[in-house]
Amino acid sequence: MTKKVLIVEDEFIVASNLKQVLERSGYEVIGIAASAQEAEEHLQRDKPDIVLLDIRLQGERSGIDIARKLKSEHIAFVYLSANSNQKILEEAKMTYPDGFLVKPYRKKDLLIMLDIAWYRHAHSLETKNNQEIHVQKQITEIITENSDNQQKLLKIAEIMQTCVPFDLITSGLRPLNTGQYNDKGYLRVGFDEYQFIGEKELLTITNLKRPALSVILANSHLDINTNIYNNDPVNEKPNVPSLQKTLIDTFNIQSYLVFPVVLSNGQSFHYFFYSRQKNIYTNIHISLLDNLRTGLATLAEKMIYGENLAISKNTPVHYERKLQGNTLNYPEFRSIIGNHHLLLGALDLAAQVAFYNTSVLILGESGTGKEKLAQAIHLLSPRKNAPFITVNCAAIPVALIESELFGHEKGAFTGAIEKRKGKFEQADGGTIFLDEIGELSPEMQVKILRFLQEKEIQCIGGNSLTKVNVRVIAATNRNLEKEVAAENFRLDLYYRINVFPITLPSLRERRSDIKELSIYFAEKFCSEFNKPFHGIVTSMMEEMIAYDWPGNIRELENVIEQSAILNDGKSKLELKRTLTGKATIPVTTPIKTFEDVKNIQAETEREYIISVLKQADGRVRGANGAAQLMNIKPTTLESKMAKLKIRREDL
Numbered sequence: 001m002t003k004k005v006l007i008v009e010d011e012f013i014v015a016s017n018l019k020q021v022l023e024r025s026g027y028e029v030i031g032i033a034a035s036a037q038e039a040e041e042h043l044q045r046d047k048p049d050i051v052l053l054d055i056r057l058q059g060e061r062s063g064i065d066i067a068r069k070l071k072s073e074h075i076a077f078v079y080l081s082a083n084s085n086q087k088i089l090e091e092a093k094m095t096y097p098d099g100f101l102v103k104p105y106r107k108k109d110l111l112i113m114l115d116i117a118w119y120r121h122a123h124s125l126e127t128k129n130n131q132e133i134h135v136q137k138q139i140t141e142i143i144t145e146n147s148d149n150q151q152k153l154l155k156i157a158e159i160m161q162t163c164v165p166f167d168l169i170t171s172g173l174r175p176l177n178t179g180q181y182n183d184k185g186y187l188r189v190g191f192d193e194y195q196f197i198g199e200k201e202l203l204t205i206t207n208l209k210r211p212a213l214s215v216i217l218a219n220s221h222l223d224i225n226t227n228i229y230n231n232d233p234v235n236e237k238p239n240v241p242s243l244q245k246t247l248i249d250t251f252n253i254q255s256y257l258v259f260p261v262v263l264s265n266g267q268s269f270h271y272f273f274y275s276r277q278k279n280i281y282t283n284i285h286i287s288l289l290d291n292l293r294t295g296l297a298t299l300a301e302k303m304i305y306g307e308n309l310a311i312s313k314n315t316p317v318h319y320e321r322k323l324q325g326n327t328l329n330y331p332e333f334r335s336i337i338g339n340h341h342l343l344l345g346a347l348d349l350a351a352q353v354a355f356y357n358t359s360v361l362i363l364g365e366s367g368t369g370k371e372k373l374a375q376a377i378h379l380l381s382p383r384k385n386a387p388f389i390t391v392n393c394a395a396i397p398v399a400l401i402e403s404e405l406f407g408h409e410k411g412a413f414t415g416a417i418e419k420r421k422g423k424f425e426q427a428d429g430g431t432i433f434l435d436e437i438g439e440l441s442p443e444m445q446v447k448i449l450r451f452l453q454e455k456e457i458q459c460i461g462g463n464s465l466t467k468v469n470v471r472v473i474a475a476t477n478r479n480l481e482k483e484v485a486a487e488n489f490r491l492d493l494y495y496r497i498n499v500f501p502i503t504l505p506s507l508r509e510r511r512s513d514i515k516e517l518s519i520y521f522a523e524k525f526c527s528e529f530n531k532p533f534h535g536i537v538t539s540m541m542e543e544m545i546a547y548d549w550p551g552n553i554r555e556l557e558n559v560i561e562q563s564a565i566l567n568d569g570k571s572k573l574e575l576k577r578t579l580t581g582k583a584t585i586p587v588t589t590p591i592k593t594f595e596d597v598k599n600i601q602a603e604t605e606r607e608y609i610i611s612v613l614k615q616a617d618g619r620v621r622g623a624n625g626a627a628q629l630m631n632i633k634p635t636t637l638e639s640k641m642a643k644l645k646i647r648r649e650d651l
């Protein structure tokens with residue numbers, strides 16, 4: 001299919017040159033616009049598949065203004081700009097372009113960028129359309145089912161979370177009734193756990209008395225139109241708190257989106273989405289809500305005037321788990337511990353993309369749970385019964401990686417004594433997880449790119465191509481954009497794998513999860529070592545919460561494992577080493593990498609085991625043997641000794 005391109009560029013010579021290049025390469029150029037207004041006129045006449053968009057244009061409006069319109073009409077666009085002003089680039093980034101080329105660019109780069117932009121756009125559109133249909137269907141189900149208002153709102157919260165992220169959702173009629181707070185809402189307290197927020201709960205949480213709340217309600221502004229705020233509610237009277245300001249302060253809100261719907265009697269009903277993340281809401285969310293407007297208005301009407309107007313008289317439910325049998329149940333996430341909003345945001349994205357074949361790029365520091373998340377995405381996908389194959393691209397020697405990934409024929413090279421299937425073929429029908437993709441050599445990057453484009457592989461020594469049906473989830477702890485800039489990573493591969501990026505927060509960005517994670521690991525290890533778990537001493541917990549965790553969750557897991565091994569089974573777990581980077585053993589080299597942290601941990605554990613073995617005269621098993629002194633199974637101690645390379649001569 002010939003793709004139709006609109007060029008929005010105010011320099012005539014550049015635009016004509018572009019037109020020639022595109023037409024020679026098989027694109028149909030449907031027009032050239034020099035200003036935002038001309039671009040709009042073109043868009044009214046004909047819908048292009050892709051728009052090439054200069055940021056600075058003739059007239060007052062820029063390419064960024066056109067970009068917002070293109071996004072809401074789901075038209076792919078690529079910025080072409082010589083502008084390197086950071087503020088403008090940030091603003092352009094917020095419009096979520098499908099590509100960006102900095103002038104001057106080579107013809108080849110332009111054509112590759114167009115190809116990639118189309119691929120990214122088509123994939124995100126497919127995801128978006130499917131998601132919209134799914135959400136629409138679920139809203140209809142909620143409208144028709146026989147549940148009370150509180151349950152309906154809870155279900156809406158759960159559904160909307162997959163497409164409009166929030167930490168608090170509230171809803172109610174406007175104008176506000178100043179005598180009583182009638183809005184109902186849910187505060188997110190876990191991945192699928194919400195706390196109901198009505199008047200009573202709001203008064204308790206804010207510690208306000210009802211008269212004070214009435215003043216606040218009277219001072220609250222009315223949002224007439226759909227709007228996005230970034231911690232700056234407008235129309236505020238100075239020094240008099242409004243409802244928005246109260247919610248912002250109480251729940252640490254950084255941005256929010258207001259979406260009003262009009263009921264059939266002309267009344268206005270507002271949905272509010274509040275987030276603890278800055279600048280999270282965009283026109284994409286508004287356009288999605290616009291498409292769901294009818295359903296959301298009918299639901300609001302049902303909640304206000306429906307048969308079940310009276311809110312359930314049952315005792316108020318504070319923490320409400322998802323109802324059994326709910327379609328949105330995610331047991332795959334149960335072992336992913338933590339409730340921090342940055343983690344929940346990442347899980348939301350994972351749940352959204354899991355169902356599709358889209359490639360996913362998981363970003364995050366070492367040990368933040370990238371592999372765990374990749375596994376959860378696989379288990380949530382229709383591929384869950386097929387294999388999930390992990391490849392650590394950094395751990396396989398360069399000489400072996402091609403055969404490891406794509407397999408080899410018998411005799412393909414010295415040592416290839418028999419035919420061997422590669423990881424891609426092993427993963428057929430399922431998912432391949434390419435961990436540390438940033439470490440791949442340039443040659444392997446080309447091969448992975450070819451697979452992503454053609455879905456075909458060629459094994460070493462083979463002379464035919466084999467089709468394989470594999471979804472790729474990649475992960476890296478490197479900044480791939482920097483690697484691209486340094487020409488270590490191919491731009492075209494970067495765009496292919498960066499279709500759906502998910503960033504996992506570091507542990508120091510989500511300190512509020514440290515306690516829960518520590519208890520989870522402590523219970524796990526104590527049960528593994530057959531020791532009763534009596535808790536964790538307060539000082540250890542305090543130190544762990546204050547620590548920066550360069551090795552993230554893996555390091556935390558190791559620290560707890562070590563404490564569990566060294567615990568006598570009768571008292572609370574105690575920290576057995578300092579968490580300042582200055583371990584109990586002297587550190588001669590500064591800690592720079594995660595490897596350094598792992599080495600220190602292993603060294604500490606090794607020293608300790610050797611000292612207990614010495615105490616037990618070298619005996620592992622039996623009464624007063626080292627295993628008994630450490631209160632762990634002899635087999636566990638033996639495998640630890642093997643792992644830590646502890647030999648007789650060390651004692």
Ligand SMILES: Nc1ncnc2c1ncn2[C@@H]1O[C@H](COP(=O)(O)OP(=O)(O)OP(=O)(O)O)[C@@H](O)[C@H]1O
Nearest residue numbers: 335336337338365366367368369370371372553554
């Ligand atoms: N949210 C979580 N809840 C419980 N355990 C977790 C969580 N995240 C990670 N883990 C555990 O922490 C360890 C490290 O996680 P994982 O291997 O997935 O991290 P990673 O980011 O892939 O690390 P690397 O970058 O080194 O490959 C694993 O044992 C994993 O099970």
